[in-house]
Amino acid sequence: MEGGSFIVEGWRPGPDAPASGWQSIFSVYAGDNDVPPMLGTYTVENSRLVFRPRFEPSPSIRLRAVFRPPSGSPVEAVFEPKHAKAAPSTRVEHVYPSTDLLPANQLKFYIHFSAPMSRGEAWQRIKLLDGQGVPVELPFLEIEQELWDRDYRRLTVLFDPGRIKRGLYSLEEAGPALEENRRYTLVIDSGWRDARGVPLTGEYRKAFSVGPALRSAVEPARWKIHVPPPESTDALRVQFDRPMDAALSMRLLSVLRDGVPVAGTPALAEMETEWRFVPSQPWKEGEYSIVVDTFLEDLAGNRVGRPFDVDVFEQVTKRVENSSVSLPFRIGR
Amino acid sequence: MKTRSFSQSLLFAVTLCCSTTVALAGSAASLKAGKAELKSAGPLAFGPDGILFVGDTVGAAIFALDTNDRTPGRGTNRSFEIKGINQKIAALLGTEADQILIHDVVVNPLSRNVYLSLSRGRGPEAVPVIMKAEASGKLTELSLENIRYSKVDLPDAPDPSAKDRRGQSRRLESITDLKYVNGNVIVAGLSNEEFSSTLRSIPFPFQAANKGASIEIFHGSHGRFETNAPVRTFVPFDINNKPYILAAYTCTPLVTIPVSELKPGNKVKGTTIAELGNRNRPLDMVVYRKGGKDYILMANSSRGVMKLPAANLDKYQPITTQTEKEGVPYETIASLKGVQQLDKLDEANALLLMDDGGSLDLRSVPLP
Structure with missing residues (x-):
C-alpha cells in the first residue's frame, strides 16, 4: 500500500484488463x-x-x-486497523431558551455543541423527564433528517406540534408534552458521538418548570428601546x-439609518429578553429605526402580528407575507 | 420510495398527457454534462425519462440527474432481496456500516432498478453518494463526476447575518420530501429556525427565474386550522380526474391538496380526510391499484404499515371535530415491521427497506 493506493508488486500485468475486469484478479x-x-479504479503504472x-x-x-493471479494460488495481504480513539472533548455548550421557566406551549430547543456532531442518533440521545424522572413519551418531532x-x-x-396546538391532541391518547406548574428535565446523553465518533465529555441536564401557555402575537410596539448617547459605541438595548x-x-x-443598515454586532442578554446592538462606528445623532x-x-x-394558533382560515390574508415592522428612534436630541 | 412512479403519474394525469409529452423532450434537453456537486443527498424522486431528482438540504438545491438507465425492466413477477445492504454499501465505500446513513430509496419506474441516497460518514464532512441496486444484487455508484444534470437553488435565508464559523447562515431548510408531478417538482421543507413548513412547486425543466415560492397549507383538524405544520411525506393522487397531492402531516392527519392550487405565494386550504392516531410518524406512502381498486400504503414509525382504500376520497367529510381515527378507514399490515422506506417496485410489488436489528434489508413484497 502506497499513499492510499494498493499495488501488486512482482507481477507484470498486460496492458488491457481481462474480460472479467481487473477486480477478478x-x-x-x-x-x-x-x-x-x-469500489475504486484500476490502472497499470510502470508495469504494476x-x-x-x-x-x-x-x-x-x-x-x-x-491477488488472484491467472495461474498459481491467491496471495493475500492484511492491513490491520489503527485503533487510535481520541479522548472525549466535545460538550453541550448551551441550550436555548436560557430561562428555566418555559411556557406550556414551548416550541423548540436549540442545543449548541462545542464541536461538530454525528447525525443519525439524536432521537436516542435526547430525553425529557417529568418531575418523577419518568421519560415523557415522544415529546419531540422526531424527524429523521434532524435539523x-x-x-x-x-x-x-x-x-411535536400535534401536542402543542390547542385541541389537536387526541382524546384517546395523552395530552400535551408539557403541563403547567410541573417540572421537567431535558437530558442529553453522554453517549452521543461527535463527528469523530467520540462520545461527549458528560451528560447535560436542563431542569425547568412550566408556566402558562403563551398564545398572543409578538407586538414590537410593546418593547422598550434604550437609546445610547451619540458619539459612543454603547449598546442599543431593546427590552422585549x-x-x-x-x-x-x-x-x-x-x-x-436613512434606510441603510448600520454595521455592528447583535447579542442577546437577560435570558433572551433583551437584544443588544453594538455599532462598529460610534453612533451619530439622527433618526434610526429597528427593523x-x-x-x-x-x-x-x-410571530409578529400572528399567534401560533390560527383558528379561522378566513382571517388569514390571502398571500404569504414576509414583511417587517419598523420601530423608529432618535439618537441625540 | 417516497414517490409514486412516473407511469402512475401519467395514469392519473390523463388530461395532461399531451403537455407531458412535450415536457419529456424539453427535460432531456435541459440537462448539461458536468460534475454535479451535491453537498448532501436526501429525498429522491424519479421524473420522466430516467431523470432522478435529489434534494440537497445542505446545498439548498434540487438536482435533476440523468441516470441514463432507461432500458425497460422486464416481467411483472419481480422479486428483490439484498440483505444487510448497509453493510454491503459500507464495504464498497471502505467504511463501517454505522458510517452509512441511507436517506431515501426509490425505484426507477422504467428499469425497475433501485436508487439509494446516502451519506458516507455522519458529520458535516460526510460525502453524499447515490447507489444503484439491481435485482441481481449488484450495487454500483451513480458517478456524479461527469453526468448530465441541472439544478435549481432554493431561496435561502432572507438575511444571513447569524453565521456559523464558516461564515454561512446557520439557517437551513431540511427537504423532507419531493415528488415530480405533471412537469413540476414539488418540494416539502422544514426550517431549522422559524417554524415554517414550506411546500414549493418548481417547474421542470428548471428555470433560473422560477424557483417556486412557498405555499402555505391550512387544514382543518379538531376544529382548528393548523397552519405551517410540517409535511412529512406526500404522493400525487388523482381524484375525479383532477390531480391532488395527498400529504401526511406530523400528528398523522392525511390531507388532500389540489395541485392546481399549488402556485407560488398562495395560501391553500387543504382538506383533512383522515386522522390516523397521534404519537406516530408517517414515513412514506405509495398509491397502487389492485383488483380494480385504488389503495394507499403508508409506512409509519409506530403503527407499522397501514393500508387505506383510496376510492371516493372526495366523498369523505372533512374532519373538523376533536376526534381520532376518523374519516378514511385503514387496516394495519402486522407482518411488515421496521419498514423505513417504501416504494412501488411494479404494479404488483412494493419495495421495502426494513430494519432487522441493525441490518437493513432491501426486499420486495406483494402489494397487500
Whole structure:
C-alpha cells in the first residue's frame, strides 16, 4: 500500500484488463465477513497493477487485499486497523431558551455543541423527564433528517406540534408534552458521538418548570428601546416583553439609518429578553429605526402580528407575507 | 420510495398527457454534462425519462440527474432481496456500516432498478453518494463526476447575518420530501429556525427565474386550522380526474391538496380526510391499484404499515371535530415491521427497506 493506493508488486500485468475486469484478479476488501470488494479504479503504472479506492478507507477498519493471479494460488495481504480513539472533548455548550421557566406551549430547543456532531442518533440521545424522572413519551418531532446547522454544532429540537396546538391532541391518547406548574428535565446523553465518533465529555441536564401557555402575537410596539448617547459605541438595548427565540432574534432584527443598515454586532442578554446592538462606528445623532422581520418568533412560535394558533382560515390574508415592522428612534436630541 | 412512479403519474394525469409529452423532450434537453456537486443527498424522486431528482438540504438545491438507465425492466413477477445492504454499501465505500446513513430509496419506474441516497460518514464532512441496486444484487455508484444534470437553488435565508464559523447562515431548510408531478417538482421543507413548513412547486425543466415560492397549507383538524405544520411525506393522487397531492402531516392527519392550487405565494386550504392516531410518524406512502381498486400504503414509525382504500376520497367529510381515527378507514399490515422506506417496485410489488436489528434489508413484497 502506497499513499492510499494498493499495488501488486512482482507481477507484470498486460496492458488491457481481462474480460472479467481487473477486480477478478485483484480485490481489496474492507471488513472481515463476506463483503463485496471496495469500489475504486484500476490502472497499470510502470508495469504494476494499481488499485485506488473510491474513498480513503476508514482507518479503524481491517483491510484485506487479495491477488488472484491467472495461474498459481491467491496471495493475500492484511492491513490491520489503527485503533487510535481520541479522548472525549466535545460538550453541550448551551441550550436555548436560557430561562428555566418555559411556557406550556414551548416550541423548540436549540442545543449548541462545542464541536461538530454525528447525525443519525439524536432521537436516542435526547430525553425529557417529568418531575418523577419518568421519560415523557415522544415529546419531540422526531424527524429523521434532524435539523442541524451546516456545521452540525447546533441541533434544533421541535416539540411535536400535534401536542402543542390547542385541541389537536387526541382524546384517546395523552395530552400535551408539557403541563403547567410541573417540572421537567431535558437530558442529553453522554453517549452521543461527535463527528469523530467520540462520545461527549458528560451528560447535560436542563431542569425547568412550566408556566402558562403563551398564545398572543409578538407586538414590537410593546418593547422598550434604550437609546445610547451619540458619539459612543454603547449598546442599543431593546427590552422585549417576553423571552424570544434565540436564533431568530439574532437573525431577524437590524438597525437602519436613512434606510441603510448600520454595521455592528447583535447579542442577546437577560435570558433572551433583551437584544443588544453594538455599532462598529460610534453612533451619530439622527433618526434610526429597528427593523423587525415578521418571521420573528417567541418561545411558543407566536410571530409578529400572528399567534401560533390560527383558528379561522378566513382571517388569514390571502398571500404569504414576509414583511417587517419598523420601530423608529432618535439618537441625540 | 417516497414517490409514486412516473407511469402512475401519467395514469392519473390523463388530461395532461399531451403537455407531458412535450415536457419529456424539453427535460432531456435541459440537462448539461458536468460534475454535479451535491453537498448532501436526501429525498429522491424519479421524473420522466430516467431523470432522478435529489434534494440537497445542505446545498439548498434540487438536482435533476440523468441516470441514463432507461432500458425497460422486464416481467411483472419481480422479486428483490439484498440483505444487510448497509453493510454491503459500507464495504464498497471502505467504511463501517454505522458510517452509512441511507436517506431515501426509490425505484426507477422504467428499469425497475433501485436508487439509494446516502451519506458516507455522519458529520458535516460526510460525502453524499447515490447507489444503484439491481435485482441481481449488484450495487454500483451513480458517478456524479461527469453526468448530465441541472439544478435549481432554493431561496435561502432572507438575511444571513447569524453565521456559523464558516461564515454561512446557520439557517437551513431540511427537504423532507419531493415528488415530480405533471412537469413540476414539488418540494416539502422544514426550517431549522422559524417554524415554517414550506411546500414549493418548481417547474421542470428548471428555470433560473422560477424557483417556486412557498405555499402555505391550512387544514382543518379538531376544529382548528393548523397552519405551517410540517409535511412529512406526500404522493400525487388523482381524484375525479383532477390531480391532488395527498400529504401526511406530523400528528398523522392525511390531507388532500389540489395541485392546481399549488402556485407560488398562495395560501391553500387543504382538506383533512383522515386522522390516523397521534404519537406516530408517517414515513412514506405509495398509491397502487389492485383488483380494480385504488389503495394507499403508508409506512409509519409506530403503527407499522397501514393500508387505506383510496376510492371516493372526495366523498369523505372533512374532519373538523376533536376526534381520532376518523374519516378514511385503514387496516394495519402486522407482518411488515421496521419498514423505513417504501416504494412501488411494479404494479404488483412494493419495495421495502426494513430494519432487522441493525441490518437493513432491501426486499420486495406483494402489494397487500
